[in-house]
Amino acid sequence: MSAKRLVLALALTLAMACPALAADTLMMATTTSTQDSGLLDYMAPIFLKATGIELKWVAVGTGKALEHGKNCDVDVLMVHAPKAEKELIDSGALVDRRQFMYNDFVLVGPAGDPAGVKGKTAAEALKLISEKKAPFVSRGDDSGTHKAEQGLWKAVDLPLPDKESWYISAGQGMMATLAMAGERGGYCLVDRGTYISYEAKAKGKPALVILVEGDKKLANQYSVMMANPEKCPKVKKDLAKKFLDYWVSPEAQKAIADYKLEGKQLFFPNAGK
Amino acid sequence: MDFILEGLVTAVRLLAGLDPETFSAVWATLAVSGLSLTATLLLGIPLGFALGYFQFPGKRVVRTLVETSLSLPTVVIGLVVYAFLSRRGPLGDLGLLFTVSGMAIGLTILGLPIVLAITATAVEGLEERLRFTLLTLGANKRQVALASLWEARFAVLLGAITAFGRIVSEVGIAMMVGGNIKWHTRTITTAVALETNKGEFGQGIALGCVLMVIALVVNLAAGFFRRRAKP
Numbered sequence: 001m002s003a004k005r006l007v008l009a010l011a012l013t014l015a016m017a018c019p020a021l022a023a024d025t026l027m028m029a030t031t032t033s034t035q036d037s038g039l040l041d042y043m044a045p046i047f048l049k050a051t052g053i054e055l056k057w058v059a060v061g062t063g064k065a066l067e068h069g070k071n072c073d074v075d076v077l078m079v080h081a082p083k084a085e086k087e088l089i090d091s092g093a094l095v096d097r098r099q100f101m102y103n104d105f106v107l108v109g110p111a112g113d114p115a116g117v118k119g120k121t122a123a124e125a126l127k128l129i130s131e132k133k134a135p136f137v138s139r140g141d142d143s144g145t146h147k148a149e150q151g152l153w154k155a156v157d158l159p160l161p162d163k164e165s166w167y168i169s170a171g172q173g174m175m176a177t178l179a180m181a182g183e184r185g186g187y188c189l190v191d192r193g194t195y196i197s198y199e200a201k202a203k204g205k206p207a208l209v210i211l212v213e214g215d216k217k218l219a220n221q222y223s224v225m226m227a228n229p230e231k232c233p234k235v236k237k238d239l240a241k242k243f244l245d246y247w248v249s250p251e252a253q254k255a256i257a258d259y260k261l262e263g264k265q266l267f268f269p270n271a272g273k
Numbered sequence: 274m275d276f277i278l279e280g281l282v283t284a285v286r287l288l289a290g291l292d293p294e295t296f297s298a299v300w301a302t303l304a305v306s307g308l309s310l311t312a313t314l315l316l317g318i319p320l321g322f323a324l325g326y327f328q329f330p331g332k333r334v335v336r337t338l339v340e341t342s343l344s345l346p347t348v349v350i351g352l353v354v355y356a357f358l359s360r361r362g363p364l365g366d367l368g369l370l371f372t373v374s375g376m377a378i379g380l381t382i383l384g385l386p387i388v389l390a391i392t393a394t395a396v397e398g399l400e401e402r403l404r405f406t407l408l409t410l411g412a413n414k415r416q417v418a419l420a421s422l423w424e425a426r427f428a429v430l431l432g433a434i435t436a437f438g439r440i441v442s443e444v445g446i447a448m449m450v451g452g453n454i455k456w457h458t459r460t461i462t463t464a465v466a467l468e469t470n471k472g473e474f475g476q477g478i479a480l481g482c483v484l485m486v487i488a489l490v491v492n493l494a495a496g497f498f499r500r501r502a503k504p
C-alpha cells in the first residue's frame with residue numbers, strides 16, 4: 001500500500017512537471033457548490049474516460065465565474081444563475097447554453113424558529129423574517145446562492161434588506177455563512193448539498209435545521225455554456241462543444257443522478273426538460 | 274478546539290501515508306515559491322545593493338516607494354497581476370493565467386520589495402571606512418562592491434528568509450492568479466483556504482503543519498549556510 005502510494009506520488013510529481021504529456025485540456029470556471037459537494041471530483045475522471053479531455057477548473061463565486069467567461073480566461077462555464085447567464089448570452093459574451101441539472105435551496109434556521117417560518121412558502125417566510133426582524137445571514141458575495149436570495153426578496157416585493165440591522169451580509173463561502181448563521185441563531189438560504197455536508201459535520205446536532213423546502217422558487221438550475229469564439233479567439237471550440245454535448249448526454253445525466261453525498265442524491269439531471 | 278488536535282494527527286497521516294493530493298500541493302508550493310524566490314533574489318539583491326550603495330538623484334524617492342510597497346495588500350497585487358495576465362489584458366496571449374508561472378510572477382512582485390529594502394538597508398549600514406580600507410588595499414571598484422555585499426551577507430540572508438516566508442505563506446495572489454486548480458495550481462496555502470471554506474478545519478490545520486515542516490527544512494538549510502559563512 002505504501003509503495004503504491006509512493007509510486008503514485010512520484011508519478012503525479014512527474015506528471016505535473018511535464019504538462020505537454022497531458023491529454024487535451026479544457027479550462028472551466030464553475031461555482032463553489034459543484035466543487036465543494038464533490039461532484040466535479042467524481043465526474044472529472046468519468047468525463048476524461050468518455051471524451052479524452054482533462055477538465056481543469058477554478059471554483060469561484062458565480063459572479064467571478066461569469067467574469068472569467070467574459071474575459072476569455074476560460075473555455076467553458078458551469079454555473080447556476082439563469083438570469084445573469086441569459087444577460088450574457090443576450091449580449092453575446094457567452095454562447096450555447098445548455099441546462100443540465102438542478103438541485104434546490106432550502107431555508108434553514110434555528111430549531112426554535114423565532115420567526116415561525118416552518119412549513120411556509122419561501123415568500124411568506126421572508127415576509128415573516130422581515131416583519132419580525134429575525135437575523136438573516138446572506139452570502140453577500142454575488143454568488144449563485146446570493147443572486148437566488150436577492151431574487152426571492154424581489155419576488156415578494158420586499159426591498160433588499162442590505163441596510164437593515166437584522167440582515168447580515170457575510171461576504172463569504174457557503175460553509176462560513178452557515179457557521180455564522182449558526183452562531184447568531186439566524187436564518188440562511190443554502191443549497192441542499194452544502195447543508196447535507198454541514199449536517200454531517202455537526203454529527204447529529206446541527207445548530208440549523210431545514211424549515212422551508214420544496215417551493216418552486218427555491219429550484220436551483222445549473223447550466224453549462226462556453227465563451228464566445230468570436231469574442232475569444234483562443235477558446236478551444238471543438239473541445240468546448242464536446243464538453244457541452246457531454247453534460248446533456250444520457251451517460252452523464254445518469255452519472256449525475258448516481259452521485260450521492262452522505263447517501264442522499266444531490267443533483268437532479270434535467271437536460272432537455 | 275478538537276479540530277486542532279485532529280489536524281495534528283491528520284498531518285502525520287498525510288505525510289507518512291504519502292497522500293497524493295497533499296504531495297501535489299507540496300510540489301506546487303515548492304515550484305511556485307522556488308521560481309519566485311529565485312527571481313526575487315536575482316533581481317532584488319543586485320538592485321537592492323545598487324539602491325543602498327550608490328548615490329543618485331531621486332534616491333530617497335525610490336527608497337520611499339520601495340518601503341511603501343512592503344504594505345501592498347496581496348489581494349491587490351493578485352488583482353493587478355490578473356488584470357495583466359487575463360486574456361483581455363495586455364499580456365493575455367502569454368497564457369500565464371491559472372499557471373504556476375503566472376503565480377510566480379505575482380509572488381515575485383510581493384517578495385521583491387522585501388529583498389530590495391533589506392539589502393539596501395544592510396549595505397547602507399556598512400561602515401564607511403570599509404570602502405576606504407578596501408581601496409587602500411588595492412581593490413578596484415567591482416571588488417569593493419562585491420566585498421561590501423559579502424560583508425552584508427547575514428542581513429541579506431535574513432532578507433531572503435523573510436521573502437521566502439512571505440512568498441510561501443501567501444494565499445491571495447495564489448488564489449487569484451493560480452485559480453486553486455487541483456493537481457496543477459493548488460498550493461498548500463490555497464488548499465488550506467479551500468478546506469476551511471468547506472468546513473474541514475482539521476484538514477486545514479494538517480496542511481498548515483505540512484507547510485511548517487517545509488519551512489523548517491528550508492530554514493535549517495539557511496542556518497547551515499549561515500554557519501558556513503561565518504568569518
